[in-house]
Amino acid sequence: MRLIFEKGKKGRCGIKIPKSDVPSREFPSRYKRKKDPPLPELSELDVVRHFTRLSQLNFCVDTNFYPLGSCTMKYNPKFTEQVERISGFSNLHPLLSYISEEAVQGALEVIYETERLLCEITGMDEFTTQPLAGAHGELTGLLLISAYHRYKENKKRYVIVPDSSHGTNPASSSTCGYETIVIPTDKDGCMDLRLYKERLSDSVAAVMLTCPNTLGIFNPHIKEVCDLAHSVGALMYYDGANLNAILGKVRPGDVGFDVVHLNLHKTFSTPHGGGGPGSGPVGVKGEICNFLPIPRIIKKDGVFRLDFNRPNSIGHISPFFGNFSVILKTYAYIMLLGREGLISVSEHAVLNANYIRARLKGYYELPYDRICMHECVFSASRQKRYGIRALDIAKYLIDKGFHPPTIYFPTVVKEALMIEPTETESKETLDRFISAMVEIANLAKERPQALKDAPKTTPVKRLDEVKAAREPKLRWEG
Amino acid sequence: MGKMNVPDGLLYTKEHEWIRIDNHLGTIGITDYAQDALGDVTFVELPKVGDSIRQFEAFSSVESVKAVSDVYAPMSGKIIKVNDGLMESPELINQSPYDKGWMVVIEIFDENEKKNLMTASEYRKYLEGIIE
Numbered sequence: 001m002r003l004i005f006e007k008g009k010k011g012r013c014g015i016k017i018p019k020s021d022v023p024s025r026e027f028p029s030r031y032k033r034k035k036d037p038p039l040p041e042l043s044e045l046d047v048v049r050h051f052t053r054l055s056q057l058n059f060c061v062d063t064n065f066y067p068l069g070s071c072t073m074k075y076n077p078k079f080t081e082q083v084e085r086i087s088g089f090s091n092l093h094p095l096l097s098y099i100s101e102e103a104v105q106g107a108l109e110v111i112y113e114t115e116r117l118l119c120e121i122t123g124m125d126e127f128t129t130q131p132l133a134g135a136h137g138e139l140t141g142l143l144l145i146s147a148y149h150r151y152k153e154n155k156k157r158y159v160i161v162p163d164s165s166h167g168t169n170p171a172s173s174s175t176c177g178y179e180t181i182v183i184p185t186d187k188d189g190c191m192d193l194r195l196y197k198e199r200l201s202d203s204v205a206a207v208m209l210t211c212p213n214t215l216g217i218f219n220p221h222i223k224e225v226c227d228l229a230h231s232v233g234a235l236m237y238y239d240g241a242n243l244n245a246i247l248g249k250v251r252p253g254d255v256g257f258d259v260v261h262l263n264l265h266k267t268f269s270t271p272h273g274g275g276g277p278g279s280g281p282v283g284v285k286g287e288i289c290n291f292l293p294i295p296r297i298i299k300k301d302g303v304f305r306l307d308f309n310r311p312n313s314i315g316h317i318s319p320f321f322g323n324f325s326v327i328l329k330t331y332a333y334i335m336l337l338g339r340e341g342l343i344s345v346s347e348h349a350v351l352n353a354n355y356i357r358a359r360l361k362g363y364y365e366l367p368y369d370r371i372c373m374h375e376c377v378f379s380a381s382r383q384k385r386y387g388i389r390a391l392d393i394a395k396y397l398i399d400k401g402f403h404p405p406t407i408y409f410p411t412v413v414k415e416a417l418m419i420e421p422t423e424t425e426s427k428e429t430l431d432r433f434i435s436a437m438v439e440i441a442n443l444a445k446e447r448p449q450a451l452k453d454a455p456k457t458t459p460v461k462r463l464d465e466v467k468a469a470r471e472p473k474l475r476w477e478g
Numbered sequence: 479m480g481k482m483n484v485p486d487g488l489l490y491t492k493e494h495e496w497i498r499i500d501n502h503l504g505t506i507g508i509t510d511y512a513q514d515a516l517g518d519v520t521f522v523e524l525p526k527v528g529d530s531i532r533q534f535e536a537f538s539s540v541e542s543v544k545a546v547s548d549v550y551a552p553m554s555g556k557i558i559k560v561n562d563g564l565m566e567s568p569e570l571i572n573q574s575p576y577d578k579g580w581m582v583v584i585e586i587f588d589e590n591e592k593k594n595l596m597t598a599s600e601y602r603k604y605l606e607g608i609i610e
Binding site: 469 | 515547569
């Protein structure tokens with residue numbers, strides 16, 4: 001693979017710059033470059049071939065199985081792309097809504113209705129679709145919690161998270177000025193209830209939980225965890241990264257969660273992972289609604305309006321209404337699938353994960369051996385005896401045509417392999433993946449070097465990740 | 479998992495830090511087990527000289543290709559020296575966790591905190607429990 005910079009030839013050109021039709025003026029010399037920029041000189045065809053080739057090297061869910069745990073890399077149905085391209089939506093400028101609400105009624109209705117649907121799915125009272133990604137949703141959620149406690153004049157200092165939490169949970173807490181209390185995982189794979197009770201106090205602002213958690217396990221004591229938090233005036237925060245497991249089965253709001261964020265790009269099947277922007281709407285209950293970002297979209301006499309009159313609002317957290325196209329695709333996805341369709345999403349996601357769990361547990365260590373939800377976490381500890389690490393397994397899977405699972409996360413599992421098949425894969429695909437994993441388990445014993453040599457089919461072979469991290473080269477130097 | 483090096487004479491935490499106490503000064507680092515579990519260390523964040531650290535609270539973090547992990551203080555004290563060499567060569571933690579890979583030296587506030595730590599033989603036993 002040559003870089004585009006290496007493909008240029010002096011004097012070659014792919015564009016014709018039109019004659020200037022405005023009077024020319026000289027730039028002040030202090031703004032001028034001393035030297036021409038080192039841009040590659042190429043024909044249009046050179047450029048087209050280069051980028052087409054790169055796109056063919058791209059590994060995506062449209063071409064291969066992508067069981068990247070925690071990321072919910074399900075297939076993104078193409079009809080939502082068609083909906084997004086309807087010109088009435090795609091040609092809208094967000095500023096238009098500030099000039100004339102009447103001119104954008106359709107778009108406002110989509111946001112309003114999506115918020116209502118998300119409330120229905122999660123059991124919350126109100127939603128904001130403004131946050132632009134999951135971590136942004138967390139930040140918004142924590143800002144809401146902190147605004148609520150300040151308003152109530154509650155003295156709060158801590159946020160509790162389990163040690164299996166997403167790293168963004170403590171990061172969001174500390175960004176909002178809270179200190180994090182980390183509770184270890186018990187032998188059943190859930191937050192240790194006894195230690196939780198010990199650390200819970202009235203200076204705890206919130207308890208952040210992912211449920212099912214990153215081990216794919218639904219906490220059977222979740223109601224008790226919520227009730228205990230409420231008894232000391234703490235709010236319950238639901239990290240919605242794993243909502244794909246419980247659609248139509250459990251509603252976080254019914255269990256006792258006060259604030260939830262969702263990842264539309266995961267559960268509601270919009271492109272992500274370099275393929276598209278994310279969206280991390282936040283839902284709240286009761287009094288916390290007063291603090292939601294402005295503008296709120298309200299419906300008055302059948303007309304959708306922007307409401308800026310929310311004196312306790314935390315203000316804007318993104319320009320306009322968030323990533324509108326993602327919200328639109330989500331709306332289309334929910335409306336197409338309907339209630340039964342969404343329930344079936346979760347049932348198949350859970351069934352597929354348990355199929356993999358049951359078929360592979362004879363070959364890989366399963367540290368928390370129980371029925372899982374939408375993902376299962378193995379450990380490569382048996383393979384490590386032969387010098388094979390999770391990383392080697394991941395690299396060999398690339399050669400077999402599969403995207404590797406998430407590795408080394410959650411950190412509570414050593415040499416973790418976190419597999420999330422999602423509902424959109426067929427049994428045949430799962431069987432092919434399982435055979436590849438069985439082959440790897442055998443190779444680890446018999447011919448470990450074969451795994452160490454992987455990948456062999458990629459344009460570049462095993463990359464030196466340590467060197468890349470220690471001596472990063474972030475720009476091309478000709 | 480190979481045999482982990484646990485030198486005698488040092489004191490250890492459950493979070494896999496060690497401290498070498500010498501005349502009210504304590505040199506602190508992470509254990510052989512910790513560096514092995516982390517994998518190749520790529521970045522170390524160190525506190526500043528003059529900072530105070532408290533027993534069992536995070537005072538530094540160590541980043542590997544796999545994860546970022548907090549490092550907890552084995553004892554409370556004031557930082558009087560940090561190992562700047564780790565900035566340029568974080569791999570020292572992997573190559574020499576008990577010697578060239580030391581992280582900070584503290585002036586110990588309270589030697590009684592020693593009783594909350596493990597001796598080498600206790601830590602060895604503790605590791606056996608983890609490794610199976």
